[in-house]
Amino acid sequence: MATIGQRNRLQFIILGLLNQQPQTGYDLAKAFENEIGEFWQAQHSQIYPMLKRLEAAGEITHEDTVTGEKLAKKQYTLTPTGREKLVAWVSQPSPELTPNKDEFILKLYFIKDVDDPRIQPMLREQYRLHQAQLAHLQQRQATVFPDTSTIDQAYGHYLILDHAIAREAHYVSWLTQYLTPED
Amino acid sequence: MATIGQRNRLQFIILGLLNQQPQTGYDLAKAFENEIGEFWQAQHSQIYPMLKRLEAAGEITHEDTVTGEKLAKKQYTLTPTGREKLVAWVSQPSPELTPNKDEFILKLYFIKDVDDPRIQPMLREQYRLHQAQLAHLQQRQATVFPDTSTIDQAYGHYLILDHAIAREAHYVSWLTQYLTPED
DNA sequence: TTAAAACATGTAATTAATTACATGTTTGCA
DNA sequence: TGCAAACATGTAATTAATTACATGTTTTAA
Numbered sequence: 001m002a003t004i005g006q007r008n009r010l011q012f013i014i015l016g017l018l019n020q021q022p023q024t025g026y027d028l029a030k031a032f033e034n035e036i037g038e039f040w041q042a043q044h045s046q047i048y049p050m051l052k053r054l055e056a057a058g059e060i061t062h063e064d065t066v067t068g069e070k071l072a073k074k075q076y077t078l079t080p081t082g083r084e085k086l087v088a089w090v091s092q093p094s095p096e097l098t099p100n101k102d103e104f105i106l107k108l109y110f111i112k113d114v115d116d117p118r119i120q121p122m123l124r125e126q127y128r129l130h131q132a133q134l135a136h137l138q139q140r141q142a143t144v145f146p147d148t149s150t151i152d153q154a155y156g157h158y159l160i161l162d163h164a165i166a167r168e169a170h171y172v173s174w175l176t177q178y179l180t181p182e183d
Numbered sequence: 184m185a186t187i188g189q190r191n192r193l194q195f196i197i198l199g200l201l202n203q204q205p206q207t208g209y210d211l212a213k214a215f216e217n218e219i220g221e222f223w224q225a226q227h228s229q230i231y232p233m234l235k236r237l238e239a240a241g242e243i244t245h246e247d248t249v250t251g252e253k254l255a256k257k258q259y260t261l262t263p264t265g266r267e268k269l270v271a272w273v274s275q276p277s278p279e280l281t282p283n284k285d286e287f288i289l290k291l292y293f294i295k296d297v298d299d300p301r302i303q304p305m306l307r308e309q310y311r312l313h314q315a316q317l318a319h320l321q322q323r324q325a326t327v328f329p330d331t332s333t334i335d336q337a338y339g340h341y342l343i344l345d346h347a348i349a350r351e352a353h354y355v356s357w358l359t360q361y362l363t364p365e366d
Numbered sequence: 367t368t369a370a371a372a373c374a375t376g377t378a379a380t381t382a383a384t385t386a387c388a389t390g391t392t393t394g395c396a
Numbered sequence: 397t398g399c400a401a402a403c404a405t406g407t408a409a410t411t412a413a414t415t416a417c418a419t420g421t422t423t424t425a426a
Contacts, residue, residue: 024373024374024375025374025375025376026373026374026375029374044375044376045376045377045378048376048377049376049377067373067374071373071374072374072375073373073375074374074375
């Protein structure tokens with residue numbers, strides 16, 4: 001009865017991010033707001049304690065630095081142990097479909113009636129949201145990958161953006177199918 | 184500083200399910216394994232306590248019934264208060280995009296290298312998973328909605344299945360784009 | 367020059383969610 | 397008839413995640 005129910009993906013994601021480059025807890029928190037945020041989320045209140053746990057386990061180490069006069073930063077780096085653990089996680093199959101949640105779809109589900117007057121406004125609201133998100137992601141892609149030659153330098157980043165864009169575009173097109181022209 | 188941070192969508196989903204028809208905690212748990220499960224998940228250990236909370240709040244009531252000799256069941260029903268609360272939730276905008284998590288995409292992200300030999304097997308595994316899920320959902324759709332005339336009777340159910348199918352089909356097609364023929 | 371935004375790091379309290387523990391009944395099928 | 401699967405309901409323990417509390421520095425732009 002040990003070592004079985006290993007969830008806790010956050011630790012691996014942090015290892016993965018630190019493998020790209022040494023960085024601070026603050027930097028990690030920002031990463032969860034940007035690209036990574038499309039596929040995983042974590043607040044700084046979850047990140048800082050996890051960094052301590054990982055360091056205690058010998059998977060990362062930190063170096064104290066100071067910006068300006070006295071602003072203290074902790075730059076975290078992967079140890080060989082940490083890198084091993086990361087590689088093991090990445091290489092191991094992901095046989096479960098990560099559960100998806102979508103409050104909006106559930107609301108539609110509960111309304112049931114095709115002609116309920118609430119449906120169209122709700123669809124339009126979602127349309128706006130996802131459309132905006134799509135535009136934002138496309139903007140990002142255009143900035144980060146101005147031409148195809150830049151893709152290989154950050155292929156993982158490209159993949160994640162590509163997937164997020166595809167997902168949003170598809171969501172928008174699904175919504176469109178049920179939208180009636182607004183007059 | 185009260186009544187603000189109202190998350191806890193589970194309660195509303197339970198109200199929504201009970202609004203469709205009175206049912207037991209066990210029935211609700213099953214609902215989270217089927218269609219609803221594509222967009223929200225909850226175990227019975229979360230459901231039973233929530234039912235007590237909702238009943239204490241006067242939003243649902245239950246009736247004890249017995250199956251066979253002595254198998255006790257609790258059939259839960261919405262009260263007018265509960266129905267009001269449900270309607271308020273459904274009618275209110277859902278202005279946040281429910282966060283999505285996807286362990287697989289993150290693994291791809293961390294691999295980075297286009298030519299890493301692990302990528303293709305991982306893509307194929309995900310392909311298998313999502314393809315299987317897609318087939319399962321399509322099977323379900325064919326069973327539940329044998330012809331278009333049956334759609335209106337359970338439009339919410341239809342929507343949820345349609346969205347889940349579209350999502351899986353799209354995921355599969357995204358994967359295909361990166362798959363190279365296996366020899 | 368000063369105020370706001372961003373940088374930077376933590377802990378505490380609460381809530382949500384999962385996993386494990388715990389028990390018993392009924393149905394279906396071999 | 398006997399056994400497994402499905403039905404049925406709970407609690408306890410643990411872990412994950414969010415929200416709130418708490419504090420201080422540096423940069424940027426008005």
